[in-house]
Amino acid sequence: MPSAVRFGVNYTPSVGWFHHWLDFDLDSVRADLDSVAALGLDHIRVFPLWPYFQPNRTLIRERAVADLVRLVDAAAERGLDVNVDGLQGHLSSFDFVPAWTRTWHRRNLFTDPEVVEGQAAYLRTLAHALADRPNFLGMTLGNEVNQFSAGPHPDPDRATSGQIDAWLARLLAACEEGAPGKLHLHAEYDATWYQDDQPFTPAQAARMGAVTAVHSWVFNGTAQRHGRTSVPAEHHAAYLVELSKAWADDPNRPVWLQEVGAPAPLVPPEHAAAFTEATVANALDCPDLWGITWWCSHDVSRDLADFPSLEYGLGLLTNDRRPKDIARALTKAAGEHTYAPAPRTTALVVPAHPSRRSLCAPGGPVYDAFFRLVADGARPTTVLDERAADADHLAARGITEVVTSDQVLPTPPGGTRS
Template sequence: MDRRRFIATTAAATAALTAPASTLVHTLASLDNPAPRFDPLRHRFGVNYTPSHNWWFCWNDWNADPIKRDLDAIAALGADHLRILLIWPFFQPNPKWVSPAHLERLNQLIMLMGERHLDALVTVFTGQLSGWYFLPPFHRQSDLFFTDPMTLAAQELFVRELSRTLAPHENVIGFDMGNEINTCWTASMPVGDAWMKRMFALMNEALPGHLHVNGVDHNPWFTDATFSPQALIADQRMPVMHCYPFWTGAVKYGGPMDPPSVKLLAAMATLIRSYAGTQQKPVWAGEFNTCIKELSDDQQAEWLDKAVHAAIEQGVSWFSYWDSHDVDRKFDFNPLEYTLGLLTNDGRVKPAGRVFKQLAESYRGKQVVFPTAALPPPPSQKTTDATWHWILDWLGWKGKA
């Protein structure tokens, strides 16, 4: 399913590629002398944080008390990191000005996370989140995001101001360029790749010694969509994948507990490595869930257990589940969004939360074991259908098609 098209429809309706394997592993372990917590060769478990009180609108209606309760509950599940979502126009309503109040709220959130031994991956250009667009007043939704001089200057200012806020904190993993940037702004792959290279250079200069990523949705791995797989691999120590059986179309090829769904993380990691040309490439599952609203809480927990075990067998390094808390139904969201949490909106642990805790306790900090099987070449055609046929062949799945 085309997630960008779905989001657009909802909005309208509601308003040198790789090194040899041995060299690569050594380089990954030592590059920029990362702290042990940033080691891509050891498993980590975290969540995408969705505040229980007023969702991410809380950036504009700040109250630290419910956030403290949320973080206590997340830490109790065994999470070691959170992906936190900035809302770009909240933080930067003008191209030449970043809100000091919002920077201070970010500073406070990072401090509260550090007190609970939670590390932070901080998104930057979040123009789309959970089906809603958040566009700064000085920019419209267009390809000019990647090329307009004023917009590029505003982007640089934002990254530098965020970096000054984050630099004193030891629990910052780094930046994620945005929340699936390619679902909000698109460009030809040469233009997208050039912007990404420029942005990684800026982030590495402004906040050095950290792990910066570009968390795109599944489309660039399946089709020609703004960023090329080659650039996403070459420019990141650990490429990120977002894996949802519903959004990728896995449900077309089997039921929720069939291989196309429960082994989607494993298959997408293999797909990424086929483009890398090595099994030794660390991969981060930066967002994953089923988004199949028909599943019961117990079935969702069963899927989580099977999906993560299959992914660990294929050497996926880090896991960041979508999401921490259910969304309060007082807000208008797509029905898929309300019940994706490990915790209810009032903080009760759901079955998936209990499974997450077991997985984190079993694997967190353990050495990643990469597969040794020969990699197939990438799909011969870069289309969704051809990529799915490649995945089904790799799975050896002959179910419905």
């Protein structure tokens, strides 16, 4: 039976960007949320800046928490559900981490017991403050926190995968303590799926938390290598959704496309709507999709300095809250989609061991084979090498054909796969 997929947007305030928490203006927030609700979307993802909310390990600012509650209540008035990211963390090339973890107080974000308990107290406090709000979806631990754990970060907080397991378990438990039964999850950028030395692993992403989150950005080499209208670029989000399923223990685990955007100049503004239409249509062909949350709501003001140039124009709406063509494309998809994708019966084998993740990255043999299959009209998913002969696992997922990357031959021009 057809069902609904959630359509939403990552909320970037039009005035002051995320620094708006310093001078919180509810009227400005309400105007922003009016412009989001007018697009026909049903949820937002919001970002408290961690140092502003918890400037000292034992001080969580009551006024900041109250402002977050006011934002969530304003969203409810406009029919918008809210997911809250706690540990900000990293946003749009800037790091926001409190002084009690850096320089003279340098301590590891993932392994220092006092830091972890401070983080747990903070997440539990935010979750508890919102637990009784019916439009509160739940907590995301933080935005792409894995970028702190390895290169290319200039000053990483190194940890083992086992230590990250413990960190995730502790902080997800803290969210559950604060708001039992809500949709609590963690979310990383695509190095989790592609980078061999990342301590955040695909198994953690696909097995811990209520849903699997994927963040799709074609500036990772996909658009540079293949172009904005290529099969890999237009199907990259769908690829990450299907790649994540190889590691899931639940054959029907929901996957949330929590971030996806149209980054200029790789996707020029005049082509952003077409890119959006294609990306969304292809993601909607993935079973078990929880939702699509576009990055982002409003452009960053040009009055703010030092952002990478692409960050200024990623909004569905301009800085003065006018919808762009890309907004109209997402509105159309949200209003017209019927979600009833058929099972994906062909599975491409991927390596289970995290030290071989780069085979799945842009330019890797698994990545290339997946998109050759797509170009030839197949609708592939993925399966771990250690499960490729497990008849019960394959049957539970509706898989009837298993192929390896070396069995997927390059497609000749104008031809089909043999």
